[in-house]
Amino acid sequence: MDFALTDIQRDIQNAAREFAEKEFPNVARECDEKEEFPMELWKKACELGFVGVFIKEEYGGAGLGYTEAAILMEEFWRVDPGCGNLLLTSFGTEIIQQFGTEEQKKKYLGLIPSGKAIMGCGITEPNAGSDVFMASTTAVKDGDEYFINGSKTFITNGTIADVILVFCITDPNTEERFGKHSFIIVETDRRGFEATKIKGKMGIRASDTAELSFNDVRVPIKNLVGDAEGYGFKQVMHLFNLNRLLATAQAIGAAQGAFEKAVTHINKRIQFGKPIASFQGVQFMIAEMATKIEVGRNMLYKACWLIDKGIFDPKAISIAKLFAGEASIAVINDAVQLHGGYGYIAEYGVEHFYRDAKIVEIYEGTREIEKITIAREILGR
Numbered sequence: 001m002d003f004a005l006t007d008i009q010r011d012i013q014n015a016a017r018e019f020a021e022k023e024f025p026n027v028a029r030e031c032d033e034k035e036e037f038p039m040e041l042w043k044k045a046c047e048l049g050f051v052g053v054f055i056k057e058e059y060g061g062a063g064l065g066y067t068e069a070a071i072l073m074e075e076f077w078r079v080d081p082g083c084g085n086l087l088l089t090s091f092g093t094e095i096i097q098q099f100g101t102e103e104q105k106k107k108y109l110g111l112i113p114s115g116k117a118i119m120g121c122g123i124t125e126p127n128a129g130s131d132v133f134m135a136s137t138t139a140v141k142d143g144d145e146y147f148i149n150g151s152k153t154f155i156t157n158g159t160i161a162d163v164i165l166v167f168c169i170t171d172p173n174t175e176e177r178f179g180k181h182s183f184i185i186v187e188t189d190r191r192g193f194e195a196t197k198i199k200g201k202m203g204i205r206a207s208d209t210a211e212l213s214f215n216d217v218r219v220p221i222k223n224l225v226g227d228a229e230g231y232g233f234k235q236v237m238h239l240f241n242l243n244r245l246l247a248t249a250q251a252i253g254a255a256q257g258a259f260e261k262a263v264t265h266i267n268k269r270i271q272f273g274k275p276i277a278s279f280q281g282v283q284f285m286i287a288e289m290a291t292k293i294e295v296g297r298n299m300l301y302k303a304c305w306l307i308d309k310g311i312f313d314p315k316a317i318s319i320a321k322l323f324a325g326e327a328s329i330a331v332i333n334d335a336v337q338l339h340g341g342y343g344y345i346a347e348y349g350v351e352h353f354y355r356d357a358k359i360v361e362i363y364e365g366t367r368e369i370e371k372i373t374i375a376r377e378i379l380g381r
């Protein structure tokens with residue numbers, strides 16, 4: 001076992017930290033208030049090679065692993081989760097990279113790190129959240145095309161994406177529960193596609209979220225991901241596992257960011273004639289916060305290490321995400337508490353973490369779905 005980051009990982013961490021600290025504060029507050037995606041920031045991030053680092057070099061990416069992707073996400077979320085989610089402009093590439101045809105990989109993957117396109121992935125529907133198999137959007141074959149009908153909700157990058165992977169029913173009649181769905185690649189300039197921004201999110205408000213509707217949207221059958229229909233289940237599980245790692249990194253990054261702000265504040269803030277950091281009750285809080293972050297980060301890196309070694313362990317991933325999500329919220333709650341009234345005011349830069357971090361317990365599998373996954377892996381049921 002080696003717990004040290006490699007030189008390359010350390011360089012990535014430093015570069016990401018420097019970029020986020022320099023660039024995010026210029027736009028973060030405004031993007032949060034106006035609920036705007038930081039388009040210029042995303043372009044700069046692409047130019048510096050931060051987006052889609054796990055895309056293989058032969059398809060235009062950096063060919064790095066999930067440990068590196070997680071380090072980047074953690075550093076971005078440490079400064080501002082809303083802006084940090086610009087890294088999710090590669091959302092869905094994981095499916096094409098693993099299951100797509102050679103033609104699809106060549107056509108779509110390189111567009112993402114270079115900033116030529118944004119991708120999204122539409123699975124959730126109004127009546128299909130945790131139970132993804134309730135997804136009822138249909139893709140019906142008609143000659144050499146599919147025509148797609150249905151709707152999706154809560155889709156990240158929905159109004160800014162150029163390409164969306166859509167989880168559709170391709171075989172409504174199969175008895176096989178896991179063989180009904182497939183992913184279809186939909187370019188968002190196709191007729192019949194509409195995206196409506198969802199406003200009023202609690203946090204990560206710079207991240208674009210939308211409702212999508214598909215009204216007889218026609219795409220060529222070569223837009224089916226892979227060579228055959230009915231592999232949507234396998235593909236969606238693969239995506240969830242990889243993105244749960246990134247969500248875990250988000251939780252740790254947000255906790256770290258709020259924690260550092262709390263440490264600075266308690267060393268400066270004088271009450272009862274001394275810095276509040278000198279009170280043992282406060283020191284105990286700091287020790288507990290640091291412990292939660294450290295344990296969460298260790299579990300994250302272990303889960304990433306396993307994936308990068310080609311070992312697929314859904315239990316390790318779900319344990320990491322479950323723990324980190326809860327730990328993050330607890331740490332940030334204490335960070336706000338340690339700021340007293342200032343913690344409640346946007347200007348002091350800690351309250352947004354409180355709003356932002358909650359999403360980790362909801363997307364990529366809710367807290368309860370992570371528990372179900374862990375128990376299923378243990379009990380084999």
Ligand SMILES: Cc1cc2nc3c(=O)[nH]c(=O)nc-3n(C[C@H](O)[C@H](O)[C@H](O)COP(=O)(O)OP(=O)(O)OC[C@H]3O[C@@H](n4cnc5c(N)ncnc54)[C@H](O)[C@@H]3O)c2cc1C
Pocket residue numbers: 091120121122123124128129130131153154155156157201209359362363364365366367368369
């Ligand atoms: C900001 C944001 C971005 C998102 N981005 C995307 C995206 O890009 N693409 C996409 O497809 N989706 C996206 N989602 C959707 C997200 O993945 C879902 O919200 C999530 O899976 C939960 O589904 P739901 O909201 O329908 O809640 P529900 O499934 O209705 O769950 C409600 C509650 O019931 C609990 N519950 C459900 N089933 C069980 C069970 N069997 N046992 C115990 N408890 C259970 C849940 O844990 C939860 O607490 C996003 C959501 C948000 C808020």
